[in-house]
Amino acid sequence: MKLRSYLLLANTISIMFIIILLLVFFRYMLLSKEQFIWLTLATVSAGLVSGLLHFLLVRPLEAAVRRVGEGAGRIASGDLEARVEHTGLKEFKLLAEQFNHMGSSLQKSFAQVKAAEYAQRELIANMAHDLRTPLASVQSYVEAIEDDVIQDEETFKRYLGTIRSETIRLGELIQDLFELSTLNAEKREPGELRLATVTVEDILVELLPRFTKPFEAKLLQLRVKLPHRPLLLTIQPRHLQRVLQNLLENAVRHSPRGGWIIIEAEEMNGHTEKFIRFTVSDEGEGVLEEERERIFERFYRSDRSRSRESGGAGLGLSIAKLLVEQYGGKIGVQQSSPQGSTFWFTVHEAAEGGEDTVNRKKSRRGVT
Incomplete structure (x- = not known):
């Protein structure tokens, strides 16, 4: 049920309740016929004026609620830049302000998530790049040794030295990644160290x-x-x-x-x-x-x-x-x-x- 219909229904029920009371008073001779007619007319007139006022005053309330609803719908559809105009009664202005703050927070959080996803993709790409080079080098030198391509001892030692240096390089990279992730996970304030x-x-x-x-x-x-x-x-x-x-x-x-x-x-x-x-x-x-x-x-x-x-x-x-x-x-x-x-x-x-x-x-x- 819409807000306007709800208020009009409440107004109508109030008027009917008053008229029923007037009928009860007239039935038990507490009111004369003339008094009953005038009071009934006054009640109906007041009800009509009240209904008209409800109709006019509820419109800005409905508009404010509709704006918030439309803003929520736009955010739900993915438009995180949706904002609500600060108009209407004080309570609805506060509601609009809180809604806009929520939208800004969602937009900021979404931007942080996107930045984290980009950083994660960049991290994986860079890791693949930095791991691929020494691994490929080690593989090629090991295959050369396995295939007996190396005949002289000096070249053999040079190949082994290269394999050793590349494995050290891999170990250092893995250690750096481990330390970096540990520092990020355990980041503390100076007073907590x-x-x-x-x-x-x-x-x-x-x-x-x-x-x-x-x-x-x-x-x-x-x-x-x-x-x-x-x-x-x-x-x-x-x-x-x-x-x-x-x-x-x-x-x-x-x-x-x-x-x-x-x-x-x-x-x-x-x-x-x-x-x-x-x-x-x-x-x-x-x-x-x-x-x-x-x-x-x-x-x-x-x-x-x-x-x-x-x-x-x-x-x-x-x-x-x-x-x-x-x-x-x-x-x-x-x-x-x-x-x-x-x-x-x-x-x-x-x-x-x-x-x-x-x-x-x-x-x-x-x-x-």
Whole structure:
């Protein structure tokens, strides 16, 4: 039943009830005939006026309800941009406002779902691309060995070395994917993290020897610049090490033969707390300005870095970004002078006297 019909029916029932009461009063001589006639006419007249008013006043209510219904129908048919006009009584304006807010939320959620689906398709496509190349290489070299194509021992060892390096590359890619998914699943606020106090010198002393062979292979030179006093940070050691490792791997990958890589840490004072700003600079081809935001997206690589020789999986920088931001820090890249790139990130400095100051007078132990 429509709202208008419902109200008119209620009005008619009220009038009939009054007339029945008047008949009862007349039947028991409580009213004279003349009084009964005048009261009946007055009741019918009031009923007609009430019905007319109902008819006129219900129309805007029906229009407001119809607009909401039409908007709901458009959203149900897939038009998430459907909105309702804010007109009518205060209650219907509030209803329209809430309806429009619901529509905006649905549109935003649908856009997020589409973006997630696109990211998932892109992730699968990139994974297939990055897994296919080393797998194809391993397969071709293994088939060559199985078919006794290799006759001399030197070529045989070279093939085995290539197979080994490609399997390592596959393992690193799988480990990066696992770590990236773990970081996304366990993303926490800085206050929820289990913090530890570490010294920058200890991290570098443990990390830098891993890069001896890559540096020797490209004849690279390393320079480390640290403040005179030991730097204490509130971060899990393995996380700081992973960030520096990823940035160093990126610097080595894009550095020219015989180039310099510079690691620097400097103290910076904020409004309420201190933090340390790390930079890793190289003398490579640099990063275009329009790519400096996207370069931290997973699997993103510029065209110049997609070659087999210099292209990584495109996960290292996104992992570094997740780790840094998880501790409330920031990360970015800027152009070096006169060439190359400088990747930087910030980490909060530990409070003075925290965790027995981790041997404040500890020597630099080989960091030069």
